[in-house]
Amino acid sequence: MRRLTLLAATLAALGANLAHADITVGVSLSATGPAASLGIPEKNTFALLPTTIAGQKVHYIVLDDATDPTAATKNVKKLTSENKVDVIVGSTTTPNSLAMADVAAETETPMISMAGSAIVVEPMDAKRYWVFKTPQNDAHMATAIVEHMTTHGVKTVAFIGFADAYGEGWWKEFAKIAEARKLKIVASERYQRNDTSVTGQTLKILAAKPDAVLVGAAGTPAVLPQKTLKEKGYKGLVYQTHGVANQDFLRVGGKDVEGAYLPVGPVVVANQLPNDNPVKKAALEYVKKYEAAHGAGSVSAFGAHAWDASILLQHAVPVALKKGQPGTKEFRKALRDALEGTTNVVASHGIYNMTPQDHMGFDQRARVMVQIQNGTWKLEK
């Protein structure tokens, strides 16, 4: 008799569980390895996210993929098969996200990437049907740079970038847009992230006498070309990409990076945004939360991409809950549809309007130009 009661109790508990299943979010990000400076603030952000959405409990399972696509694939396989996650968030870098997208599509799990390149969600196909991304595309940012150059009377421009996917990606986007806007590219150089000197490349750029130089590099290694240009007496404009928008870049660069222009997501200069900017409130909310936990000035653009992924979920989950219970195939499908139907969702980096063709959904409100002045980002009016 007692055994029967126990059985009944277990069944009842199971039933209750089915009725109010928790939402499980599986995260794979690069908290170690070359992309660690991007992955660490993302990881910190997951600790600040709401633990309930639409009255349902949310579990976050955060795994580290060490900036290694193989490890990212392994993580996402584990998340989908063992943890039966409802949605995948990650990874930090483009190669990792592309590797994960295969598993996401196979298991029909919606995925929100935090990587920069447009190829994560373009061109739309059966695999990318399941994939969304929160950061601005490189093309988005490159357009802002080229626009700024043309309005500042730049006619000739030189490029120096990483000899890897990041540098090549920027070179392709930038060259395409610059050509369309009649900017003349007079030099294109490459260097390694770990290089101790870029004197050779810099001299070649100086010999070409460009009006402006674009440094296609991310993080603190982007300091070196600008420092060397300054040392060798270059007087023109210097542009950086949004890949440098963290405190470490300012700390390492110091005086050597003063005056550089770069496009960033509005969250980086949330305080300086005009009050009528629609993104200001959402951006400030994130900045306050993050800095309360990690100290003033600690916030970076990268963690905000994780925050925005959560904002997308907060809008999509209530819609999806009407069609299925978390933990089921129906719910995952409904969640995907709801993410694709995202309209006018204000996040810390901009305003999302997703369509079946566009799984990133930002417009020009998701970028501002800033200049480095007195060791901080200054919004360009």
Added chain:
Amino acid sequence: MDLQILLLLGQDGLTNGAIYALLALALVLVFTVTRVIFIPQGEFVTYGALTLAAIQAGKTPATIWLAIALGVVVFLVDAIIALRARAYRRLPRLAALTLGVPLAVAGLLHGLDVATLSLPLQILLTLAVVAPLGPLLYRLAFQPLASAPVLVLLIVSVAIHMALMGLGLVFFGAEGFRTPAFSEGSMDVGPATLQYQSLWIVGVSLVLIVALYQFFDRTLTGKALRATAMNRTGARLMGISTTLAGKLSFLVAALMGAFSGVLVSPVTTLYYDSGFLIGLKGFVGAIIGGLVSYPVAALGAILVGLLESFSSFYASSYKEVIVFTLIIPVLLWRSLTTRHVEEEE
């Protein structure tokens, strides 16, 4: 290409080449004395630079904890051996060397207001933190394998490289650091501008190389090291401790590595994983010297620096390819010109 560009590229190449030369010399020293191909040499460069950066930021560099931890382990291992042999008199000296030195440095770091010290003192402290790592690592990883084949030693040295690099990420984080120059500014020499820091690097490297030469040529310890390098068994028969020689060569290597890091960190940003590539370029120099000849290794390293500088001007995308491809003709030339001697195992 005009004269000015030629001079600037040459200056850049010489500056980097001087650093590579220091590393190449350390690699040759370690290899000849202990037969270890010392891959982690580059880690000492990053540890030196990042430790100095931490000291200048007023933080306690985490490398000191590594030195203390290694010291404790080495002390325990050696103390057990000494106790088993009932050689109690060895203990005080052992404790002073393995525990005393790192703890004393830690005490200094804790007691002094390190961020306000003058640069030379900060550099001395940095060296005192990083240099003990050399002999401690030798005692733990290589001394028990002293007679193992070169391949085994190489595998162990790759393992240590991986471990030190991983620890570097834990100690210093993923972002890079730069330290202020020894003296800011530059001067004009004819059509070219000379950075003072480049002068420092080349000058200090020269001084170190001369000092090393004097050490090997004039001092008894230096001669003992040379004897060990030429013939281990013979040296042992002459009463030279090969263990001590091994530790000493690692100490010198660690010192030179850390000092290279201190020299180069004002010029460029160093990351926890920068050391490997820098060390590898020193290694190419050492290979040119056949891992035995100091002068040829130093010249080879300077050649690597110059080649790197000029190839970054002409074909920046292929720079690393060009530098590392250099090793193929060198190896070909060496294998054609030198008589092959079977390694005695």
